[in-house]
Amino acid sequence: MQEDNKQKNKSNRRDFLKKSLITGGLLAAGAIGFEKVFSAKKDSGEKVKVRAPDGKVYEASSDHLKEYRPPPVTNAEARRGIAGKKFVMVIDLAKCDGCKTCTAACQTMHFTEPDREWIKVFKMKDAATTAPYFFPKPCFHCDNPPCTKVCPVNATFKRQDGIVLIDNERCIGCRSCMAACPYSTRFFNWSHPSALQIAAVGEMAYSPEQSVPRRMGTVEKCDFCPDMIRQGKMPACATSCPMNAIYFGDQNEDAVTNASGGTVKLSQFLIDNAGYRHLEELGTEPRVYYLPPKNRKYPGPDMKNVGKEKKKTKPMEMDMGNMQM
């Protein structure tokens, strides 16, 4: 159902955009089929209709359908990264209304447990007198990453395209990187992945680029969806944002695109909107920029209950709450 695009990613941004739009369309067309596939897990021999990339619709037994995934790149390739690229993200805080669609899309894409939010939407209020705002926080993929520095076995590494990844086949689970990350971006697989998750992931070959299948005792985090990038698509959070607040692109091309397809010149965009990076003073050089939350069209978060809720809520309720997001 997904477009098989093994071409080397030499595409310029128009190509990139075009491809993501085409894929988006195809995904929408195949959505019914998709849903059937997932809902037909119990078997029953029912037939489903699937639209192929050539546009024709086929019928097949749902038991025999498997989601197509392009084969993952090799470990060496995953460590090297995509040549000539410098991936960058811009999040417009003025547009974010805290709906957490990005979190949900990310969790679906990466088969994460409900309590894992690779992109987490914080409710922020810097001082008593300043405005509250929503603050989506993925991994910053720092250019001076504190996490990769402390890794004893080079299981987490910085690639030439700016992405910081984790090789969970090498990670020894010492959690030094979690202690070193100032942004609490990293998660540890404290237990075996749940049966639900194992079923959802299926039999997938592992690559650091897609971060699944998970392994107990290793660290995981936001990976900027490099497997999607190789297919010419944007990360799940960027494409899913209904507010078009998340921009993603290549710094070398000096262009970033959001879910609406609007593409802007990165450098000018940051200058015009006074873009900044979170906790710049730490010197980690994040690859994620923020635009200040000014002239917001949506109300900011209600800060009255922030920080209090965690003590009142029991873990189970919390999990359910997150699941609904």
Add this chain to the structure above:
Amino acid sequence: MVNEKSNLPTGQASLKSEIETLREDCLSPTRNWGRPTQIWIGCLLIVIAWGLYCYIHQLRHGLGVTAMRDYVSWGLYISTFVFFIGISHSGTLVSAILRITRQEWRRPITRSAELLTFVSLVFGGILPIIDLGRPDRIANIVIFGRVQSPLIWDVISICTYLAGSTIFLFLPMIPDMALCRDRLTVVDSRFKKIRKWIYTKMALGWKGTKSQWHRLEWSMTIMTIVIIPVAVSVHTVVSYIFAMTLRPGWNSTVFGPYFVTGALYSGSACVILGMAAFRKMYHLEKYITLKHFNLMGQIELVLTLIYAYLNLNEYWIPAYKMATAEGHLLNDLFYGSYSIAFWTCQIGTVMVPLIIMSFPKGRNITMLTITCIIIVAGAWVKRYLIIVPTLLHPFMPIQEVPGTWSTYFPNYVEFSITAACLAGIFLFITLFAKLFPMMAVWEVEEGIKIDHDKQSAIEIRKQREEEEAKITGELSALGNETIKQPT
């Protein structure tokens, strides 16, 4: 002259008998494995077995069976690791520093100090492996090891220190092993054959020849010099695991010396506790005296002073400025959820011992033992307070997470495994003490000899002085006479 000659043989005879009693006092505890010992070992084995069971449980189901979660990703294991590595500094301080400064009183306590170093280092080194998510991939540290990682610095320096302290413990044991080997044949004891074999192997063919003594002393001198910088490096790089991060509370330039002093402070307290325990259990009152406690108490006093000074630097400097992230942490430590533990540690286990030990009466055996128990317990809690509150105060606020993530208290798995490690330390020390003499017999012998030499030297000098006085008296009398004569 006549007196001197007749004195020497009696002096030597008393020296011989003194050495004989010393040897017996040191070796006799290794011969009987009484009921209490057996019960004690049995209890320790039960604790260890339960700990092993918990560890297998943890291996099967992952670290999720502990209370650690994504915010507090290091807990009791790493705190205890830092604490145990700290204890391991005791041996170096007492043994190497006192050796190098030729402190004669060190002789009866070096063995137990060195043993403490060795065994706490072994179990300290095990704890981070227990804390690993993938202990099955431990070989990756060698295969893919990155020298830029503080964790690798730790691996390197702890391994070096372990090798060094093993040699440091073993070298002065060689003459004692020969003694055990030679004496064992006379006295009946359990596991005689195995023990004979162990002693013979460990004595390395020691015969006590002049060249052997020379070599032993030469290698001890080298080891003494080498082990001090290695020991300092160990706790420095342990602190670097934390200090090399940007976290509030850890991002501190004083962490290296802070950890080293904290290690010496808790380690020396452990040596004092060991002294008190072995003195009592093995009836070594004759050798480990109030003098030793007093002197160790003075060392502990100095270390506590330095430690208190570094605590001031560590907390007062950021507290004066109250920078945002650091301010949140300090508020929690000073007035918040950790305030009781924090102030108990700072006042109860640093300031109070400081005051107690300042008085000579505070350095008697009972008082010093109580003080050291407080110090050691406080040092352990302090390690926890360095690690856990910092992890609970990240730069990003903790929001909308399961309740278990935003708090931490070790659960039964962590307590059981940590207790098993502690029991392992006790078991090792017990078995060691039941196999080998807990005092370096030859070193104490040497001390006795030196004392005797000194005494006889004093006596000789006294006699000479008397004689000289006599002669000068006679001479002056003569002189007077000669002076008188002309007049």
